[in-house]
Amino acid sequence: MARTSPRRRADGGARQLPRFVSSWLALLGLLLACAGAARAHDLPVNTMVNAFVRVHGGEADLVARVPMDLLRGVPFPTVDGRYDLAQSGPFEELARTLLADAFVLAENNARLAPVRSEGRIVPASDRSFDRFDHALGAARAGPRPEASVPYDTGYLDVHFVYPVKSTGSRFEIQSQVTVDVGVLAPLTVRYVRGDEEGRAMIIPAGADPVDLDPAWYRAAGGFVRLGIEHILSGTDHLLFLLCLVVPVRRLRAIVPLITAFTVAHSVTLIASALGFAPRGPWFPPLVEAAIAASIVYTALENIVTASMGRRELITCLFGLVHGFGFSNALGDSLQFAGQHLLVSLLAFNVGIEIGQLGVLCVMLPLFALLRRRMSPRRLVVVLSSMGGLLGAVWLVERWQVLWKVDLACSGPSCLGHAAPWLVASVAVLALVVMLSAYRKHRTSKISRRAQ
Amino acid sequence: MPYLFRLTVAAALAAAVSLPQAAPAGVADFIRTQTAAQERDLGAAARGMPADRYRYSPGPEQMTFGELVLHVADGNYLFCSPIGSTAAPAVEKLPSDGPKDALVKRLQDSFDFCARALATLDDAKMSEMLVIGNVRSPRSMAILTLSGTWNTHLTMARDYLSKNGQNVASTSR
Numbered sequence: 323m324a325r326t327s328p329r330r331r332a333d334g335g336a337r338q339l340p341r342f343v344s345s346w347l348a349l350l351g352l353l354l355a356c357a358g359a360a361r362a363h364d365l366p367v368n369t370m371v372n373a374f375v376r377v378h379g380g381e382a383d384l385v386a387r388v389p390m391d392l393l394r395g396v397p398f399p400t401v402d403g404r405y406d407l408a409q410s411g412p413f414e415e416l417a418r419t420l421l422a423d424a425f426v427l428a429e430n431n432a433r434l435a436p437v438r439s440e441g442r443i444v445p446a447s448d449r450s451f452d453r454f455d456h457a458l459g460a461a462r463a464g465p466r467p468e469a470s471v472p473y474d475t476g477y478l479d480v481h482f483v484y485p486v487k488s489t490g491s492r493f494e495i496q497s498q499v500t501v502d503v504g505v506l507a508p509l510t511v512r513y514v515r516g517d518e519e520g521r522a523m524i525i526p527a528g529a530d531p532v533d534l535d536p537a538w539y540r541a542a543g544g545f546v547r548l549g550i551e552h553i554l555s556g557t558d559h560l561l562f563l564l565c566l567v568v569p570v571r572r573l574r575a576i577v578p579l580i581t582a583f584t585v586a587h588s589v590t591l592i593a594s595a596l597g598f599a600p601r602g603p604w605f606p607p608l609v610e611a612a613i614a615a616s617i618v619y620t621a622l623e624n625i626v627t628a629s630m631g632r633r634e635l636i637t638c639l640f641g642l643v644h645g646f647g648f649s650n651a652l653g654d655s656l657q658f659a660g661q662h663l664l665v666s667l668l669a670f671n672v673g674i675e676i677g678q679l680g681v682l683c684v685m686l687p688l689f690a691l692l693r694r695r696m697s698p699r700r701l702v703v704v705l706s707s708m709g710g711l712l713g714a715v716w717l718v719e720r721w722q723v724l725w726k727v728d729l730a731c732s733g734p735s736c737l738g739h740a741a742p743w744l745v746a747s748v749a750v751l752a753l754v755v756m757l758s759a760y761r762k763h764r765t766s767k768i769s770r771r772a773q
Numbered sequence: 774m775p776y777l778f779r780l781t782v783a784a785a786l787a788a789a790v791s792l793p794q795a796a797p798a799g800v801a802d803f804i805r806t807q808t809a810a811q812e813r814d815l816g817a818a819a820r821g822m823p824a825d826r827y828r829y830s831p832g833p834e835q836m837t838f839g840e841l842v843l844h845v846a847d848g849n850y851l852f853c854s855p856i857g858s859t860a861a862p863a864v865e866k867l868p869s870d871g872p873k874d875a876l877v878k879r880l881q882d883s884f885d886f887c888a889r890a891l892a893t894l895d896d897a898k899m900s901e902m903l904v905i906g907n908v909r910s911p912r913s914m915a916i917l918t919l920s921g922t923w924n925t926h927l928t929m930a931r932d933y934l935s936k937n938g939q940n941v942a943s944t945s946r
């Protein structure tokens with residue numbers, strides 16, 4: 323058997339280095355691109371349009387409150403920087419004509435046309451949109467020429483009446499109010515069924531029509547899709563999954579890890595959606611920072627120790643954190659569940675598991691392929707160091723966000739005072755656990771050598 | 774006879790109902806009126822600014838006056854073409870720091886185009902979806918946006934004129 327000469331080994335090493343470096347750089351580029359995508363979650367300043375829809379006795383009422391600064395295109399008359407409400411009638415009518423095209427109310431996929439409309443300009447201090455009957459009463463009350471509304475402030479309250487075929491039909495709504503502004507002008511709509519007001523749904527302008535009272539199977543289908551989309555676009559969750567499974571070579575060993583992660587995140591996802599999670603403004607950034615910390619910890623553990631002894635326990639703990647992260651993403655969408663909160667919640671979780679399994683189906687064969695080209699240990703170190711680096715970048719960014727959260731508060735959200743310290747404690751604890759594992763590993767290695 | 778009379782009246786009413794009715798021209802008339810008014814006011818503002826102040830900008834992040842004039846002209850072609858279902862003419866690219874006369878002419882030409890494109894507009898297809906740039910919008914909302922941007926840009930132009938010691942009143946309606 324021919325031995326490899328030092329020269330050949332050196333050549334081989336020299337040949338391997340560029341490939342190693344290039345693959346490292348390619349993967350790093352990919353991960354940084356993903357990091358950019360993950361950062362794109364800035365919250366815009368909203369110019370919200372509020373609305374109620376009620377279907378009752380052969381008619382549908384749509385009552386909407388539109389901010390006046392969205393209606394700058396209508397030349398309302400002004401006097402001394404205030405709307406001249408006595409002269410505004412024809413312009414209010416023009417605005418209602420324009421808005422009638424912007425609110426799309428459909429019965430069984432057929433667009434409804436309003437048969438009459440009414441409304442008036444109200445000052446920003448008006449509070450009549452807290453309930454449907456108050457809002458309807460205010461929109462019907464007619465103009466208030468004595469009111470004082472500075473230009474570009476206040477609202478136009480409008481009421482459209484649509485004839486409907488049956489109250490049992492399927493009704494959908496879509497907003498195209500200043501659709502060019504998109505998410506900056508979302509529609510918040512509440513569907514009124516009998517005397518009961520449903521949950522508020524926030525629909526971006528130009529988004530697809532939304533079912534005002536969806537059947538359970540429609541809600542479930544939508545939430546399965548949402549779960550799949552969320553896990554596939556959640557770079558941080560995927561990176562954690564990567565760091566979790568990269569050192570594990572046997573499928574039998576992966577199953578308990580994935581099960582632990584799934585069970586744990588399901589518990590916090592459901593608990594959170596049912597209202598058991600803290601509600602302070604500090605909580606979402608804390609969860610985001612903890613998710614980044616979970617990536618850093620798992621990556622470092624992969625690099626420092628090859629032992630998988632406590633991985634299921636750690637996975638379970640981090641799974642709880644990721645569940646809160648999923649619930650933050652779900653929070654905006656659960657409004658579209660109609661009466662089917664629990665079904666939608668379970669469907670979202672099913673979607674996440676489907677997405678997770680899909681990712682593993684790609685990831686595991688890819689790792690098997692890469693292990694043929696480089697030593698398994700090197701693969702673990704390379705991927706974990708990249709994952710850890712990216713996780714560390716996120717951790718710093720998210721820590722900064724968490725640090726900026728206004729902690730001047732009262733009541734339960736005052737727990738926010740403890741949030742940065744809580745994260746720091748978790749980080750220190752993780753470090754201690756990791757160092758102790760490393761020490762244990764070294765000790766056992768030395769004792770084996772001694773034997 | 775009364776039966777025949779009633780039948781005739783009923784037939785006449787049925788015919789009247791089935792005749793194509795002219796759509797009310799409320800929104801279409803509104804945008805045509807706005808086009809004429811903004812052509813006059815924005816045109817007066819563009820002519821009122823001295824040529825050597827076309828590079829004036831109130832701050833580093835804000836448009837120069839020349840850029841503002843060109844922005845309004847570009848917006849006119851962008852919006853009036855789909856709103857009026859009329860193809861916009863190919864216009865050569867003009868630098869925003871170009872001569873005042875060229876920029877004023879570009880603005881005037883764009884308003885002339887809007888006036889032609891919107892001349893036959895009626896209210897029949899106000900809910901029809903248009904593609905403006907890369908955004909889909911109903912015609913009525915595109916009209917609201919166009920009119921709103923004119924108002925915003927006229928306010929800006931008057932502010933620029935005022936900060937350069939020009940008589941804003943001469944550009945007011």
